[in-house]
Structure formats: structure tokens, C-alpha cells
Amino acid sequence: MNLLLLATDDFVAEDHVVLRGRRLQHLHEVHQANVGDLLRVGQIGGLMGSGQLLELTADQARLQVQLDQPPPAKLPLTLLLAMPRPKMFRRILQHCASLGVAEIILINSYRVEKSFWQTPFLEPAAIRDNLLLGLEQARDTRLPAMRIEKRFKPFVEDHLPAISSGKLNLVAHPGSAATCPRDVQQPTLLAIGPEGGWIPYEVEKLQAAGLQPVHLGERILRVETAVTALIGRLF
Numbered sequence: 351m352n353l354l355l356l357a358t359d360d361f362v363a364e365d366h367v368v369l370r371g372r373r374l375q376h377l378h379e380v381h382q383a384n385v386g387d388l389l390r391v392g393q394i395g396g397l398m399g400s401g402q403l404l405e406l407t408a409d410q411a412r413l414q415v416q417l418d419q420p421p422p423a424k425l426p427l428t429l430l431l432a433m434p435r436p437k438m439f440r441r442i443l444q445h446c447a448s449l450g451v452a453e454i455i456l457i458n459s460y461r462v463e464k465s466f467w468q469t470p471f472l473e474p475a476a477i478r479d480n481l482l483l484g485l486e487q488a489r490d491t492r493l494p495a496m497r498i499e500k501r502f503k504p505f506v507e508d509h510l511p512a513i514s515s516g517k518l519n520l521v522a523h524p525g526s527a528a529t530c531p532r533d534v535q536q537p538t539l540l541a542i543g544p545e546g547g548w549i550p551y552e553v554e555k556l557q558a559a560g561l562q563p564v565h566l567g568e569r570i571l572r573v574e575t576a577v578t579a580l581i582g583r584l585f
Contacts (some may be wrong), residue, residue, distance in 0.1 A: 393397025526563035
């Protein structure tokens, strides 16, 4: 935890917070903090800064905070992601938050198993918790926007053209002719398929919506590896 993230409910005064639960445990066991220590803090959705530890007991930690620094800029990236395997999904959410992805859209695909959509990791609280873990790692306070679309064809035909307007639009697809660009400086939409990749019909529909197929080379990567490799290459 490289940043203590503060929720509105943590504030007991304008510049004082009280922490309990996982963050308190982290202060004791990982930071091994002591009264008087200065810690990096940030308010969820807001500014970052420092917090001086005024009290640390087995039940709570009390800090005086000063929030005066903006969080790092988000990547100008909308990630269109076929729903991954649930255990992988948790890690991908954390990676995306750490890397600064601005928006994540989960979508269905032919090769996505129906059971994946039943995972408790799709509950709003679980999604938020995993995104917060990524923000803590990267020292960021702003959550990516999340959207879930379970019907591929209606979404691609009716909504994707408006979302992709004005962006560099790419779909990751091994075997395509073009290599993935580097050092992109413009708003981008990137579509990444499930394990096994998009089926030809899906690639055709995405192309019809204006997305260009690109690849990373001959190697076939797991989804979580492809997500981080593609984002790192693009930005």
C-alpha cells in the first residue's frame, strides 16, 4: 500500500481522519508506523497529500491530513475487454487501475463462458475494492469508469460508434497485418478479446465499427499479460 486512500466517511473533521480495518492493520503490520510519522494519503476521487499519525491503537488510527497535490493524469484510454476468467479479472482490474486506464467496458464474447458472468467479483463492491488496490499501488485517487455490456452485437452496432468517435480505435488480434503502434498521443479505444481470442464474426463487427486489428507479434499471450503489454506499448 503506497498510498492510504481516504473515503468521505473517514473524515471526522475537515483535516482529521480515523482509519480502521484493513488500513489500520496495514499501518501496524507493514508500515510498522509510529505516532508522529508522515504518511502518503489521498482522498478517493480527489487530491493527494500527507497525513501525520496522531494516534495509533489496536482499534483505530487518527491522522491530521493535508491534501494539496493532484493525482497523476489518466491515460486517454478506453479499454473494451471481453469478460476474463474471474480470478484473472481481479488482477486485470488492479493492473488497469495502477496503469491509469480511464475507462473499462466489459463485454461478452462467443468464447466467454456463461459462468464468468455469475462471479461475485462482478458485484459493484468487489469491483471497487480491486480498483482501489490498484490505485493504492500506483499512488492514484481516481477510479476508472466501469461499464458492463453483456450483449455483443447490440453494443457494437448501437453504442460503440459513438464511444469510438474521435479516437484511435484498435482491436488486438493475433495474425493481423498491422503491428500495434507505440507512444500514442491521442485518445484511444483498445479492444482485447478472451482466452482464445475474438472469433472472425466479432472481428468483422469490430472492424465495421471502425476498429483496426493489430498484433504484438507471433506469441500468444494470456489476457492479463496482453492487457499490460498492449497498454505499456501504446503509452
